[in-house]
């Protein structure tokens with residue numbers, strides 16, 4: 001039978017059973033398909049090295065890793081221990097605040113890591129396949145493993161019987177069904193076993209992960225103990241999210257972003273906050289939504305994060321100007337974190353999507369493509385959604401007699417960047433180009449290059465901007481700001 005062929009190719013059932021732990025030392029890189037200038041070219045987000053000891057049978061691991069992050073160049077270094085549903089991190093694990101922490105990690109962070117290890121560890125995979133109670137479907141040299149609460153994985157064996165790749169369908173918000181392929185290569189002897197020393201992960205045909213395992217040791221003891229006070233919070237929805245969106249979450253883990261782990265469920269204020277008459281902002285823990293009052297409806301700019309957060313943010317958008325329904329949502333750019341809730345925003349119907357011209361096909365696909373792994377409101381009840389591309393500028397009349405000018409600008413951040421300018425109050429909303437600060441910035445501080453491009457575009461277009469509002473709040477280290485005078489941007493841009 002094919003499983004015996006696999007077991008023999010790997011070194012035999014007895015040798016597999018004797019390998020109770022696996023210690024892997026590796027280096028590699030990770031790319032993020034939802035970031036970068038263009039969605040067809042995933043952006044390098046981290047170069048990593050790690051030493052991972054995982055229990056081959058039980059759900060526990062101890063990871064020591066260093067990651068050079070790229071979005072904000074930072075050196076992360078941390079130890080993460082997971083045991084069952086509890087976990088603990090020691091060290092620097094967050095690109096945006098690279099100070100050492102020593103704290104419990106949420107159960108679904110542990111769940112995502114364990115699932116990632118399951119997909120990338122041949123001893124763990126083989127042990128699951130060879131377990132007497134395994135729920136398997138065997139079709140030639142493909143063995144499908146079905147586990148409760150997880151997408152089924154298809155393990156494809158090569159002609160020697162070695163696992164060549166693992167295939168599964170995950171949910172990668174907001175695009176929906178994502179084909180994940182984990183490929184194993186460079187099989188070499190490790191003690192009595194034969195194990196892969198190269199692991200490559202593709203998402204929808206794009207390579208996002210490539211690691212070289214420089215050493216593998218089997219059966220070494222390891223300390224999986226956690227501090228006594230470790231919190232366990234097994235939020236069921238979030239834990240299941242980790243099971244069906246594992247590699248989506250891992251994109252952010254390798255990028256050094258923690259807030260995707262700390263899944264947000266609601267804005268930080270109880271209602272949208274007024275910036276000026278007719279202009280409000282829904283403030284999130286990390287991402288904001290602008291709401292502009294039009295004569296008989298409202299337009300939202302950005303629909304950040306993911307479904308669950310989107311629901312709560314949408315409720316505030318709908319309540320921002322009573323009696324005026326949402327009729328359009330503008331995406332400042334295609335990056336997942338700013339438009340991940342867009343399907344939720346349009347699910348009521350009669351809500352158009354306005355994006356930079358190059359991203360029209362991308363948005364049409366994410367609005368219409370299959371979402372079978374974790375069906376959302378739009379998948380359950382599809383409605384037609386018009387996607388409007390802005391090649392240069394689109395002006396819409398606002399309630400105050402001015403215009404909402406949706407303007408495409410050139411930036412290095414993404415090829416489809418739009419900014420939203422509300423003419424009467426002189427407010428320009430943008431995401432990721434500059435985060436407003438509560439006090440005047442020091443000269444040439446902040447994200448200079450993108451700030452320069454934003455400031456130069458405002459000058460070149462002769463926009464009468466008085467206030468810059470943003471999809472992210474900025475800070476002076478004490479308080480946060482979601483809007484600031486244009487003058488602050490000028491200082492940051494060094495103009």
Ligand SMILES: [Zn+2]
Pocket residue numbers: 333335338413431432
């Ligand atoms: Zn972005």
